[in-house]
Amino acid sequence: MNTRRDFLRNIGASALMLQLNSLTTFADSSDHHEQPYQGKVLRVAIMGLGGYGTRFAEAMKDCTKAKLVGVISGTTSKIKDWQAKYNIPEKNCYNYDNFDQVKNNPDIDAIYVITPNALHHSQVIRVANAGKHAICEKPMALNAREGQEMIDACKKANVKLLVGYRMHFEPRTLEVIRMRNAGEFGKVMFFQGQCGFKAGDPKQWRLDKALAGGGSMMDIGIYALNGARYMVGEEPVWVTAQETKTDPVKFKDGVDETIQFQLGFASGAVASCLSSYNINHLDRFFLSGDKGFAEMQPSTGYGPIRGRTHQGELTQPVTIHQSVQMDEMADIILTNKKPVVPVNGEEALKDLKIIDAIYQAVKTGKKVSLTT
Incomplete structure (x- = not known):
């Protein structure tokens, strides 16, 4: 069955080995494991x-x-x-x-x-x-x-x-967020998020509205939406959206094939995002401010995440996302640690409210105001 998992694995075995080798090097060169x-x-x-x-x-x-x-x-x-x-x-x-x-x-x-x-x-x-x-x-x-x-x-x-917002703990993602918080991009003006792949087996649960609740937007589009929020550093105040469907047999009523959505922020920043189950090679974030930029590609895959800014390549350690996520979540549960970007239910609820509004905008063709 071809799923987003398969798509993201297409980075290839060599990339996976690079990820694991980099992680091993990082572990060996730090004192992280010296004290059990x-x-x-x-x-x-x-x-x-x-x-x-x-x-x-x-x-x-x-x-x-x-x-x-x-x-x-x-x-x-x-x-x-x-x-x-x-x-x-x-x-x-x-x-x-x-x-x-x-x-x-x-x-x-x-x-x-x-x-x-x-x-x-x-x-x-x-x-x-x-x-x-x-x-x-x-x-x-x-x-x-x-x-x-x-x-x-x-x-x-x-x-x-x-x-399970694993990207909230990914080192290169966190570096971009740090740079934004430090004002290194200046006033943020624009974000672009592209997330998509060609869905395979038409009988998979992700193409069954009763189980998935929608289509690409619920699965891969949430990365672009959540990414817009943590990269811009604001909550959007309005959304517009359009759906494109070229295969109504595979993508039945209620299962979106491709959705483009736009977000507006109180600061004046805007975001343009794409979510698709019928376009390959979409895994890219771009953030632009009046003093600099950040580009990440792959931006949300299982790794290695790659990126650059106006200051050069991002070189933070490559990690196994799920390992880091679970250790960080253990700290959140056991010691009430506060992550840089929240991963609690309230954070997820913000995404769900915007997804509801995106589907409303698709249906009505109108701009939908957001309240958080």
């Missing part, structure tokens, strides 16, 4: 053992503050395979019907929900009701109403709700 971590470890169960769940499980082998200890799946054979591969005890294995019983398991602290979009709402609420911290893949929900209900449920249960 002896603090508390976040014990995580993964819900949804598909391709991205597997990527996370592999990445967590390199975590120091988070550990994979449990699994939740509707497929018995996958549970058995993961038990053997990751040394997961039987008592930490659940299916979608009985995982509420995790409330009686003191050996699991958090559950990472990596299932189709339409399942996030009910599953996160069940995780909260079981008294466990919830980590959810993006988009957090199908719409802002669902997202607010998830936030409310986690607050009521006194557990944290975090969302």
